[in-house]
Ligand SMILES: CC(=O)SCCNC(=O)CCNC(=O)[C@H](O)C(C)(C)COP(=O)(O)OP(=O)(O)OC[C@H]1O[C@@H](n2cnc3c(N)ncnc32)[C@H](O)[C@@H]1OP(=O)(O)O
Ligand SMILES: O=C(O)CCC(=O)C(=O)O
C-alpha cells in the first residue's frame with residue numbers, strides 16, 4: 381500500500397538524548413553485550429515456503445554479514461548433497477561472521493560437517509520425554525555419553541562447539557542441568573536452551589537461564605519459537621538472566637510460524653542499549669535483507685513488521701501528530717533515521733488536527749494563518765467522513781484555498797466543496 385502522509389524525518393526538532401529508562405539492573409544481564417546467531421539459512425530453511433538456491437543463500441549470507449551479525453547458522457550437511465556443498469561455499473566466502481552448521485548429536489553428522497570448512501558446529505538432541513520417546517528413542521545416559529563423544533571429537537578438530545537440548549522447557553530440570561554440567565566440564569563453548577514448541581514465557585525463561593548461569597561457566601545460547609507470541613520477549617528475558625547468544629531469522633521465518641525475528645530483536649535491544657546496538661550492527665541494512673528473504677520465500681513484509689512494516693513509523697491521530705512534529709520522542713521509541721527508514725504523518729482523514737495541517741501548509745510555503753489552517757482542517761474532516769483523502773487531495777485543497785484567499789473567495793470555496801470527488805475538479809481548475 382502506498383504511503384500518503386508527510387515525510388518528516390528531516391523536518392522535526394532534535395530528539396532528546398537517548399537514555400533508556402528501561403536499563404537492566406540484573407548483575408548477570410547481557411542486554412548490552414550479546415551476540416546474534418543468525419539462522420535464516422538453517423531454521424529459516426525449515427519455513428514452509430523456503431527453497432534457497434546456492435546463489436540465494438550466498439546473497440542472504442552477504443546481506444546478513446553486512447548487518448554485522450556474529451554468526452550464520454547453516455542447514456546440516458547431512459540433509460542433502462546441496463546442503464553440504466552450500467556449507468563449503470559459504471564457509472569460503474571470507475565473511476566476517478563465523479559460520480556454523482547445525483547437526484544431530486551423532487558422529488556421522490559431525491564428521492561430515494567438519495569437512496565442509498565451517499568454523500563451528502551446533503550440536504542438538506532432544507531431552508524432553510516427548511522427543512526421547514517419539515523422536516530418537518534414547519535415554520539420558522545414552523544422550524550424555526553420545527554428547528561427550530561428539531563434543532570431544534569436534535574439539536579435537538579445533539572447531540567451536542555448542543551443545544543444545546531440544547525442547548528444553550518440557551525437559552526435566554535435573555536432566556538438563558546434569559547434561560549441561562557434563563558438557564561444560566569437557567570444555568564445550570556454549571550450551572543451548574531451545575523453546576522448540578514455543579511454550580515458554582519470559583518468567584520461565586528468566587528462571588531457567590538464571591539457574592543455568594549459576595551451573596555452567598561457558599556461554600549460553602537461546603532459541604525461541606514464536607507459536608504463542610513470546611519469541612522476542614523470551615530472548616530479552618534470556619539476556620537479562622545472563623544468556624550470551626540469541627538465535628534469529630530474517631522476518632522470523634522457520635518451522636511452523638518461526639522464531640525470534642532479527643529486526644524485532646534489534647528493535648528491542650536498541651531500546652535497551654542504543655549505543656551498543658548501533659555501533660555493532662548496521663541497522664539501515666535490515667530492510668534490504670528482509671526484502672531479499674521475503675521475495676525468496678514469496679511472502680510480503682507484514683504491515684506491522686518491526687521497523688520496516690509500512691506503517692511502523694506512520695503517525696495518524698491529531699494528538700499524536702502535533703506532539704511528533706514538536707518532538708518525535710513523544711511517540712517514537714525508535715528513531716527511523718537510525719534504521720534508514722522514513723517517518724510519515726498522515727493528515728487526510730477524520731482524525732487529523734489543525735497542527736498537522738499547519739505543518740503541511742508550512743511545507744508547501746503557503747501564506748495562511750492558524751485560523752485558515754483550522755478552517756481547512758474542518759473541511760478535511762467533513763470530506764474524510766466520506767472517504768480518506770490522499771496527500772494530493774489535501775494539497776489541492778490547501779492550494780485552492782490559498783489562491784481563493786487572494787481573491788477573498790476562500791470562505792465561499794470551502795462551502796462549495798461538498799464531496800471528495802470535487803477536490804479533484806478543483807485541482808483541474810486551480811492548475812488550469
Ligand atoms: C527442532 C529442529 O529444528 S532440529 C533440526 C531439524 N533439522 C533437520 O531435520 C534437518 C533436515 N533433516 C533431514 O534432512 C533428515 O531428517 C536427516 C538427514 C537429518 C535424517 O534423515 P533420515 O535418516 O531419513 O531420518 P528421519 O529424518 O526420518 O529421522 C530422523 C532420524 O534422526 C534421529 N534423530 C533425531 N534427532 C536426533 C538428534 N538430535 N541426534 C541424533 N539423532 C537424532 C532419529 O532417531 C531418526 O533416526 P532413525 O533413522 O534411526 O529413525
Ligand atoms: O539447536 C537448537 O538449539 C535449536 C534447534 C531447534 O531449531 C529447535 O529446537 O527449535
Ligand SMILES: [Zn+2]
Pocket residue numbers: 423576603605634635639
Ligand atoms: Zn527451531
